Amino acid sequence: MGPRSKSRRLGRTFYTGSPLVVAPLLLNKLLVTADGRSGRIVEVEAYWGAQDPASHAYRGRTARNATMFRRGGHLYVYLSYGMHWCANVVCGPEGEAQAVLLRALQPVEGLDLMRAARWRDQRRRDDRDLCRGPGRLCQAMGIDRSDDGIDLTRPSSPVWIADDGVAPPESPAGTARVGISVGTDLPWRFAVGDHPGLSRPVVRRSG
DNA sequence: GTCCCGATTCCCT
């Protein structure tokens, strides 16, 4: 009996909060694909629309970021460095362009599909690298731009988010976001503490 | 039209 048998959907209201509320609540939820892949969300980052210089929406609406401006509960997918897809959970009300970047999953189901999607040569590979990093998790889950805009609240969607009863961490510490050049002082990265599948170790600022 | 660079990953050292 796999996790999906006891999973339930998250209602639209779950996604209407701000990214700083939704991001930590997404920890320990399951990202599930229609072909049987699933992974537990262990690392996320909040992006706050027009207020956030690191956000794609900082300079307004474009064809690429249009999905960010929809109401919460949709999937925003974009291409990074010309070769990696990155998946975001849109949250907040319509027009706010708030989103949560999914940075790492703990693989749960469909690991064979994930391995096949990630690696042509399976030798010398570590399953901890399947979904460790925003580009890797999209490759493992088979997510690309064709999934941009799908409804994450529907179990019938190609990708959706399920709650299988595992609670999020009680008070995950916010730490600095990764891979950006502006807004680096904002502690908007949230992770399940000490999880081996994090894209990077959680390091709190000493100052 | 041209130019720069990115919410990254991989492989080598």
Added chain:
DNA sequence: GGGAATCGGGACC
């Protein structure tokens, strides 16, 4: 720890 890969968006002329 460093550099290459790779390409679309957005700024600017």
